[in-house]
Amino acid sequence: MDLNEEAYSADHILQRALQQKDEQWLSVISHLRHDWMNDIQVLYGYMRLNKYDKLAAFMETIKQKAAKESSVAKLGVTKLVVYLQMFRIQCPQILLEVDIEQELQLTELPVPSERVADAAIAVLDGFIRHTYEASNGEPQGLQLEWTVQDEELVLIFDYRGGYREAELNDTLRQAVSMNGSGPQWQLETEFEPQWAAITVRVPFVRE
Known part of the structure; x- marks a missing residue:
């Protein structure tokens, strides 16, 4: 392969990567638009039927939903934001709930934000690969909380x-090892039948 062919190949790979990112964003936007259109239709239905008691409660639900989506966006790492927004599309069998401490912005904390994002995605991928429906038929539920302590x-x-x-435990340990040469991250696990709790602690790095 001569230099021109190598340059073409590299450019083609870059263009394909950019195209895939664009497609991901379009998918996220389409999904969010669909969700919000459904909400608007429900609101319109309540208004037409004069069900103002239900209207107020549903407006509060929409308010909470908007606040959570805003919190996810404020994490600041694009690949993580896209991943969390796409999770419901890619893995509808797991009901993911993301709770983020008010005003928490990952990119503003003294932590390796890209590595933390990669680790969080790796753990969530582990739940997708190594979990299955509960024996009692209940839907799978996963809550992810981000906080500072x-x-x-x-x-x-x-x-x-x-x-x-x-298998899940192996994935968790691999994810925690993504801290590289920085301070060691702590992994705490609790495993019970039909339930698992995992805590990852990432120490601040002060200059």
């Missing part, structure tokens, strides 16, 4: 449903 960023994963403990 005592000079640490803390990620708490609370899962309910069936899972393969050994």
Whole structure:
């Protein structure tokens, strides 16, 4: 392969990567638009039927939904924001709930934000690969909480449903190893039948 062919190949790979990112964003926008259009239709229905008691409650639900979507966007790492927004599309069998401490912005914290994002995505991927529906038929539920405690960023994963403990545990340990040469991240796990709790503690790095 001569230099011109190498340059063409590299340019083609770059263009394809950019195209895939554009397609991801379009998919996210389309999904959010669909959700909000459904909400508007419900609101319109309540108004037409004069069900103002239900209208007020539903407006509060929409307000909370908007606040959560805003919190996810404020994390600041594009690949993580897109991943979290796409999760419901890619993995509808797991009901993911993301709770983020007010005003928490990952890119503004003294932590390796890109590595933290990669680790969070790796853990969520692990739940997709190594979990299954609970024996009682209940839907799988996963809550992800982002919070700051005592000079640490803390990620708490609370899962309910069936899972393969050994495989999931291996994924968790690989994800925590993404800290590189920085301060060691702490991994805390609790495994019970049909339930798992995982906490990842990322210490702040002060200059």
